[in-house]
Amino acid sequence: MSIRRRFGALVAGSLLAIVGAIAVPGQADAAPPSSAVWGFAYMHDPTPPSGTVMDPSRQWGSWRTAFPLDLATVDHLGPGSYVVRFPHIATRGGVAHVTAVIGTGPAWCQLGKWYPQGTDQLVEVQCFRHGGTPDDTRFAIVFSDRSGPLPLPGGFGYVHADAGGSIINEYNSTGAPNATGYGGGGFYKVLLPGVGPGVGFAGNIQVTAAEPSASRRCKVADTAWSGADIYAYVTCVDGVTSKPADSGFTLTYHRERPVFGEVGPPKRFGYVLSGTFIPSPGTDFNSAGAPNVVTPSGIGQTMVTFTKLGVKETHAEVTAFGGGPDYCSLQDVWHNLGSDGVIRNVICFDDTGTQADNPAFVTFTSRA
Numbered sequence: 001m002s003i004r005r006r007f008g009a010l011v012a013g014s015l016l017a018i019v020g021a022i023a024v025p026g027q028a029d030a031a032p033p034s035s036a037v038w039g040f041a042y043m044h045d046p047t048p049p050s051g052t053v054m055d056p057s058r059q060w061g062s063w064r065t066a067f068p069l070d071l072a073t074v075d076h077l078g079p080g081s082y083v084v085r086f087p088h089i090a091t092r093g094g095v096a097h098v099t100a101v102i103g104t105g106p107a108w109c110q111l112g113k114w115y116p117q118g119t120d121q122l123v124e125v126q127c128f129r130h131g132g133t134p135d136d137t138r139f140a141i142v143f144s145d146r147s148g149p150l151p152l153p154g155g156f157g158y159v160h161a162d163a164g165g166s167i168i169n170e171y172n173s174t175g176a177p178n179a180t181g182y183g184g185g186g187f188y189k190v191l192l193p194g195v196g197p198g199v200g201f202a203g204n205i206q207v208t209a210a211e212p213s214a215s216r217r218c219k220v221a222d223t224a225w226s227g228a229d230i231y232a233y234v235t236c237v238d239g240v241t242s243k244p245a246d247s248g249f250t251l252t253y254h255r256e257r258p259v260f261g262e263v264g265p266p267k268r269f270g271y272v273l274s275g276t277f278i279p280s281p282g283t284d285f286n287s288a289g290a291p292n293v294v295t296p297s298g299i300g301q302t303m304v305t306f307t308k309l310g311v312k313e314t315h316a317e318v319t320a321f322g323g324g325p326d327y328c329s330l331q332d333v334w335h336n337l338g339s340d341g342v343i344r345n346v347i348c349f350d351d352t353g354t355q356a357d358n359p360a361f362v363t364f365t366s367r368a
Helices: 003-020
Strands: 035-043 073-078 082-084 096-102 107-117 119-130 137-145 154-163 167-172 178-184 187-192 204-209 216-226 229-238 251-253 270-273 294-299 301-306 314-320 327-330 335-337 340-349 360-366
Touching: 035 082, 035 119, 035 314, 082 137, 096 107, 096 119, 096 154, 096 204, 096 251, 096 314, 107 204, 107 216, 107 327, 119 137, 137 154, 137 167, 137 314, 154 187, 187 251, 204 229, 204 270, 204 314, 204 360, 216 314, 229 251, 270 294, 270 301, 294 340, 301 360, 314 327, 314 340, 340 360
Parallel strands: 096 327
Antiparallel strands: 035 137, 073 082, 082 119, 096 137, 107 119, 154 167, 154 251, 178 187, 187 229, 204 216, 204 251, 216 229, 270 360, 294 301, 301 340, 314 360, 327 340, 335 340
16 A cells, blocks of 8 residues: 555554644743744855854845844764754744755755754754665755744744644744644654634645754655645655655644744745646645746656745745655756746655656745
C-alpha cells in the first residue's frame, strides 16, 4: 500500500479515534497582549568560518528596529551541521523552518534544537544529501515566536510537536489551543481551530522535520477543514531509507500573512501551491494584488514569480505536498528582478533521489 493510500485509510478508518486521542495543551489564562519576535536569513556559504554574517541582502528580523547594525550569523560545526544566531530575540518557545538551497544534487535540511543564549536565539540546522549522509549545504531559515491574539486580516498558527505527536509549544491567532494526533509510523494530524476562512481551504503550510539525532524529512500529506478549523496531515520518513518514521516536526499555517505572522510591515508577501500550474484560489495569494506566476521548467522543476513582492530583503521557504516520500528544495537562491521576487526553481525529488514532479507549498516575503 502506498503512503498516500495508507494515509487515506488512516484518515477514513480512524479519524474519530485520532480526534478522540488528540493532544491539547492545558487551557491558558487570559491572553497576554500580542507580542512577537522573528527573523529570517539565507546561509550563502556551505562552509562558513565561525561567526560568518549571513547574506545581508536576504536577512531581516524584529530586532532590526532597535539594533539596526546587528545581523544574523552562522557557525559551521561539522559536515552538514550549523548553528544560526538571531540576535536580540532570545525565547524558549517559537518554531523554525529551513529549506535547502542545493545547487546540484538532491539534498534537504532539517532542524535540530533551538534555544536562547544570552539575548540571542540559536537554531541548529542539519543538512543531508539523498541517502542520509551529512552534507554541507546552503539553506534558507526563518524563526518566529508569538503570544497574544492577532487582529484581522488572515489567520496564523504554529505547532512544534515531538516524535510521539505531543505538543511542545504552539500558537493560534484566535487564542484557541491547537491540537495534534499521532497515527503511528510517522503520521500526524494537526488541528488549528478558527484560523481558516470559514469555507474551504485557504492559506499556506510549511512543515520541517525537527529531530536532532536522526535524519528525517517531513511534509504536508493532506489538508482538510471544518468551518474555520484547519486540519493538516503530516508524514515523516527516515532520511536513509525514505520509509515512514516518527519524527519531531514544526508546522506553520499562515493565511493572508507572511510565514512569521507579522504584517504592516511587511506589506509585500505571498504564497502559492506550485506544481498544479493552475493554483487553487485559496492557496494563491499576493498582498500586492498582482499575479503569482507558476511556470514548469523541467521534470520536477518549477519557476515561481511573485510579482511586485521582490523589494528590499526577501525570503522564501518550500514544503512538499502530497503522500509519499517525495521532497522539495530550492534549486538556487531566489532573486529580486525589478520589483518581482523570482524563485528558479522549486525542485523536487522522489525516494530514489531522481527529479520528480510534485506539488509544493511555496511562501515568499519581503521585509518591506
